[in-house]
Amino acid sequence: MSTRAFGSRIQRNIDPQLLRGEGSFVDDIPLANALHVAFVRSPFARARINSIDVTAACTHPGVAAVYTCDNIGDLDLELPLLIPHSSMTDARTQRPLARGDVYYVGQTVAMVVAVDRYTAEDAAALVDVDYDPLEVEIDLEKAILDGSPLVHPTHPNNIAAHLVQVSGNPDRAIAEAEHVTRVRVQVDRSTAAAMECRAVAAIFDRVTGELTVWDGTQAPLSVRGGLASILNIDEDKVRVIAPNVGGGFGQKVLLFYPDELLVPFAARHLGRPVKYIEDRRENFVGSTQERTQIHTIELYAKKTGEVLALRDSFLHDTGAFIPYGIAVAQVASTSIAGPYRIPNIWVEFKAVYTPTVPVTPYRGCGRPHACFAIERAMDQLADDLGLDRFEIRRRNLIGDDEFPKLREGLLFADGLPVSLDSGQYHKALEMLHDKLDVANFAAEQQKAREAGRHLGLGMAFYVEGTGLGPYEGGHIKIHPITGKVYVNTGLTSQGQGHDTVFAQIVSDQLGVKVEDVILVEGDTKAFDWGVATFASRAAVVSGNAIHKSALIVRNKTLTAAANMLEASADDIELRDGAAWVKGTDRQVSLAAVATATNPLRYAFNESAKAATQFAPASRHDGPALGEGQAPGLEATDYYSPPCATWAYGVHGAILEVDPEICSVKVRRYVCIHDCGNMINPMIVEGQVMGGIAQGIGGAMYERIEFDTDGNMINANFVDFLVPYATEVPQVEILHLETPSPLNPLGVKGVGEAGCIPVGAVIASGIDDALRPFGAAPFQHIPITPSMIYAAVTGG
Amino acid sequence: MNRGTIRPKPQAISIDPKVAVNLSVNGETVSAEVSVRMLLSDFLRHELGLTGTHVGCEHGVCGACTVIIDGVAARSCLTFAVQAEGTNVRTIESVADDDGSLHPLQEAFRNCHALQCGYCTPGMIMNILSNLESDMPMDLSEEGIRVMLSGNLCRCTGYQNIVAAVRQAADALASR
Ligand code: FES
Numbered sequence: 025m026s027t028r029a030f031g032s033r034i035q036r037n038i039d040p041q042l043l044r045g046e047g048s049f050v051d052d053i054p055l056a057n058a059l060h061v062a063f064v065r066s067p068f069a070r071a072r073i074n075s076i077d078v079t080a081a082c083t084h085p086g087v088a089a090v091y092t093c094d095n096i097g098d099l100d101l102e103l104p105l106l107i108p109h110s111s112m113t114d115a116r117t118q119r120p121l122a123r124g125d126v127y128y129v130g131q132t133v134a135m136v137v138a139v140d141r142y143t144a145e146d147a148a149a150l151v152d153v154d155y156d157p158l159e160v161e162i163d164l165e166k167a168i169l170d171g172s173p174l175v176h177p178t179h180p181n182n183i184a185a186h187l188v189q190v191s192g193n194p195d196r197a198i199a200e201a202e203h204v205t206r207v208r209v210q211v212d213r214s215t216a217a218a219m220e221c222r223a224v225a226a227i228f229d230r231v232t233g234e235l236t237v238w239d240g241t242q243a244p245l246s247v248r249g250g251l252a253s254i255l256n257i258d259e260d261k262v263r264v265i266a267p268n269v270g271g272g273f274g275q276k277v278l279l280f281y282p283d284e285l286l287v288p289f290a291a292r293h294l295g296r297p298v299k300y301i302e303d304r305r306e307n308f309v310g311s312t313q314e315r316t317q318i319h320t321i322e323l324y325a326k327k328t329g330e331v332l333a334l335r336d337s338f339l340h341d342t343g344a345f346i347p348y349g350i351a352v353a354q355v356a357s358t359s360i361a362g363p364y365r366i367p368n369i370w371v372e373f374k375a376v377y378t379p380t381v382p383v384t385p386y387r388g389c390g391r392p393h394a395c396f397a398i399e400r401a402m403d404q405l406a407d408d409l410g411l412d413r414f415e416i417r418r419r420n421l422i423g424d425d426e427f428p429k430l431r432e433g434l435l436f437a438d439g440l441p442v443s444l445d446s447g448q449y450h451k452a453l454e455m456l457h458d459k460l461d462v463a464n465f466a467a468e469q470q471k472a473r474e475a476g477r478h479l480g481l482g483m484a485f486y487v488e489g490t491g492l493g494p495y496e497g498g499h500i501k502i503h504p505i506t507g508k509v510y511v512n513t514g515l516t517s518q519g520q521g522h523d524t525v526f527a528q529i530v531s532d533q534l535g536v537k538v539e540d541v542i543l544v545e546g547d548t549k550a551f552d553w554g555v556a557t558f559a560s561r562a563a564v565v566s567g568n569a570i571h572k573s574a575l576i577v578r579n580k581t582l583t584a585a586a587n588m589l590e591a592s593a594d595d596i597e598l599r600d601g602a603a604w605v606k607g608t609d610r611q612v613s614l615a616a617v618a619t620a621t622n623p624l625r626y627a628f629n630e631s632a633k634a635a636t637q638f639a640p641a642s643r644h645d646g647p648a649l650g651e652g653q654a655p656g657l658e659a660t661d662y663y664s665p666p667c668a669t670w671a672y673g674v675h676g677a678i679l680e681v682d683p684e685i686c687s688v689k690v691r692r693y694v695c696i697h698d699c700g701n702m703i704n705p706m707i708v709e710g711q712v713m714g715g716i717a718q719g720i721g722g723a724m725y726e727r728i729e730f731d732t733d734g735n736m737i738n739a740n741f742v743d744f745l746v747p748y749a750t751e752v753p754q755v756e757i758l759h760l761e762t763p764s765p766l767n768p769l770g771v772k773g774v775g776e777a778g779c780i781p782v783g784a785v786i787a788s789g790i791d792d793a794l795r796p797f798g799a800a801p802f803q804h805i806p807i808t809p810s811m812i813y814a815a816v817t818g819g
Numbered sequence: 820m821n822r823g824t825i826r827p828k829p830q831a832i833s834i835d836p837k838v839a840v841n842l843s844v845n846g847e848t849v850s851a852e853v854s855v856r857m858l859l860s861d862f863l864r865h866e867l868g869l870t871g872t873h874v875g876c877e878h879g880v881c882g883a884c885t886v887i888i889d890g891v892a893a894r895s896c897l898t899f900a901v902q903a904e905g906t907n908v909r910t911i912e913s914v915a916d917d918d919g920s921l922h923p924l925q926e927a928f929r930n931c932h933a934l935q936c937g938y939c940t941p942g943m944i945m946n947i948l949s950n951l952e953s954d955m956p957m958d959l960s961e962e963g964i965r966v967m968l969s970g971n972l973c974r975c976t977g978y979q980n981i982v983a984a985v986r987q988a989a990d991a992l993a994s995r
């Protein structure tokens with residue numbers, strides 16, 4: 025048997041194409057005679073629309089159509105609520121084009137379609153909208169006060185959802201506690217900022233009645249379903265393709281953005297291809313964001329540091345609408361106890377409407393917020409009790425023998441109870457301790473201080489519920505002509521390397537080269553069933569589905585090859601693209617086996633000729649296919665996880681704060697990480713490092729800022745600071761591999777891991793560095809130079 | 820929707836004033852009439868079909884649109900097509916060999932897993948290539964490479980593998 029592909033650092037199949045500039049992102053797809061879209065967007069955070077005058081825009085040369093809510097027919101509706109939950113009443117969602125009211129700066133009011141984007145933008149400027157601006161309250165804590173201006177008159181105090189979850193018996197535990205630590209933490213708003221903005225293009229073929237939509241979405245199957253139902257076209261006549269997509273990070277999993285409906289609608293209406301290529305400013309003001317939460321967390325402990333109970337109450341900013349339901353807040357609330365035993369939990373949140381860009385998951389989806397809250401509280405508890413930050417964690421981390429650790433009463437975003445399935449938390453902590461050389465750090469820090477330099481050590485532990493259901497599928501077929509293996513799944517990739525990791529899984533079962541496994545995904549014509557790429561679930565859910573399908577195809581192949589080679593199936597091995605009788609040189613190529621299993625065949629090539637020499641090929645004693653038999657070597661199977669599987673890790677950093685210029689330089693950054701069995705460590709590390717870079721952004725640079733009128737004042741890359749190579753530290757990664765007991769491959773997700781603890785690590789490190797200044801702990805991210813200035817000057 | 824509705828045929832092109840440009844793109848001579856305000860990035864992508872050059876911000880920050888103009892890395896989103904008059908423009912499509920085999924820099928990117936979604940990659944490559952090909956000595960220290968990359972945003976990789984790829988490519992080219 026050749027070496028196992030699973031677990032190897034294998035180069036990615038997709039790279040040569042992308043490296044040569046031959047990727048096909050939505051705007052790269054040539055559409056002859058395409059028309060282009062520009063939107064008229066609200067300049068007010070909250071206003072009544074008195075009138076919209078499109079006359080001048082309509083007659084502008086080169087304009088094909090101008091749409092408002094009055095001429096889009098069935099599309100003039102409130103968009104669907106994707107994930108209903110009983111904690112929400114009358115959940116509000118957006119209309120594709122505003123009718124009567126606007127709720128945030130950037131909301132789409134009218135759509136212009138013209139010969140090119142330049143002309144469309146000119147015409148959009150000619151649309152005359154008469155608004156009556158209304159009062160707004162942008163501040164989350166003020167928005168819930170009596171008398172604050174309401175985003176939706178239907179929702180008093182702007183409360184969109186309210187949920188309390190309880191695990192254990194917190195009241196009793198609180199009464200028994202000897203100490204309480206209380207911390208208020210805040211995480212500010214950010215955005216995914218994928219390098220490719222969103223994009224949609226569509227053509228409607230009048231002859232066949234087929235609508236084809238290219239959409240940089242993470243969820244093409246759901247987009248297809250929605251388009252079919254809203255545009256009233258048979259599902260089979262709607263094809264949605266997510267081609268190469270330049271990063272997603274959650275922002276592209278929401279549907280529907282207005283353009284995702286309006287562009288296909290216009291393509292059908294105008295009989296021409298139509299495309300909307302979002303620009304960066306539009307991505308800031310028009311595509312969803314995440315992060316703002318304010319937590320007040322209390323840890324009730326014994327003097328030893330053992331935490332008996334946790335109470336957390338937080339506000340979650342959901343923006344002007346809540347199309348994705350409470351997912352972000354729910355994940356935060358159920359992740360709040362992190363990796364700790366804490367047997368008694370009371371956690372409450374209020375999701376609050378603010379007249380700002382709507383909030384839906386961005387990489388991390390509530391986990392970074394929860395991690396920031398619990399880890400900052402743990403650091404504070406350690407300080408309060410005079411314990412070391414590692415020691416407080418040692419006393420509370422879940423032990424290896426305590427898994428599965430069920431947190432009864434807490435329902436995760438999949439609707440299932442939180443149950444941490446496996447891990448070696450204590451070992452991970454000690455690995456970090458060693459790798460960072462914590463034992464010698466205090467001396468180093470002291471020496472540096474004497475030399476006027478301020479070093480700090482920061483650390484944070486995190487857990488990540490991954491691999492959420494409900495299910496995914498995989499279809500596998502061995503191609504009879506080439507012997508290559510085709511794999512289809514309902515997911516999409518935005519750079520995660522599915523085409524390689526799924527190929528590795530299949531390669532091991534079928535004995536073919538990884539590069540001979542061709543993954544086709546992101547196309548609703550390729551696979552009919554599935555959910556989407558989000559929540560660190562691809563490797564777990566699709567990976568296991570593909571693994572199961574591969575096992576079926578493997579067995580079919582063994583049986584057919586045994587028949588052809590007149591051997592027992594037990595004596596057949598699959599390797600090097602062929603079936604071999606073990607220990608002999610008798611073999612038949614997979615192409616020949618695949619051909620032979622198809623009774624209707626032509627001798628197109630050598631493998632087909634070869635196939636005719638074998639027994640089943642010349643069978644004449646009955647129908648070519650027996651009852652219940654199918655031609656070819658293919659299979660489809662599905663995997664539906666019993667519940668989320670929990671990855672975890674612990675990060676630490678040595679950083680230096682310069683109190684003169686209030687800068688922070690990360691000197692070392694260490695990540696100990698466990699996502700179960702790794703399919704491709706190279707890709708895992710890539711995911712982790714990319715996540716950490718985003719975490720660094722969230723910890724120190726990235727903050728969406730609104731003025732008091734609700735204008736986003738940094739809606740560009742000059743003012744919203746995405747880290748460059750000069751801001752992101754070198755990361756040292758050490759792996760642990762504790763298999764998940766929940767799925768056949770033993771894998772856990774990794775997509776969001778990297779970004780989760782970074783804010784807490786940096787805050788903890790800056791605290792440590794600035795201890796001599798007696799500054800209050802940093803409980804608010806991103807930590808800006810002004811905040812450091814305030815801390816070191818006592819202001 | 821009304822089946823009988825007349826669908827007005829829009830004017831085929833915009834009414835923007837046009838000017839002639841002549842330039843060389845990846846070694847080929849190009850003569851075209853372009854709108855005065857057409858960006859070079861749009862010209863390359865949509866008039867010449869060279870869609871490997873990507874657009875990430877259109878305001879000169881992300882570097883995804885980087886091409887090489889007369890030997891120097893430049894942002895095609897901050898350049899009008901007319902400004903490219905008389906220049907030699909090179910795009911990502913010219914970097915691999917005609918048979919598709921990768922340039923050592925592209926090889927290094929693949930080896931080091933220096934790309935994920937690949938959207939920033941063409942701009943990264945063109946920036947690095949202009950440095951590798953320049954007469955100025957390159958600073959291949961960690962810090963030096965990061966400064967060299969500091970005009971290109973990548974949201975996926977965390978840059979570490981890109982830094983490694985630059986080093987590997989520089990070594991490979993030096994030993995040739
Ligand atoms: S697209 Fe040109 S710099 Fe971003």
Ligand code: FES
Nearest residue numbers: 935939973974975
């Ligand atoms: S690889 Fe995705 S932005 Fe760089």
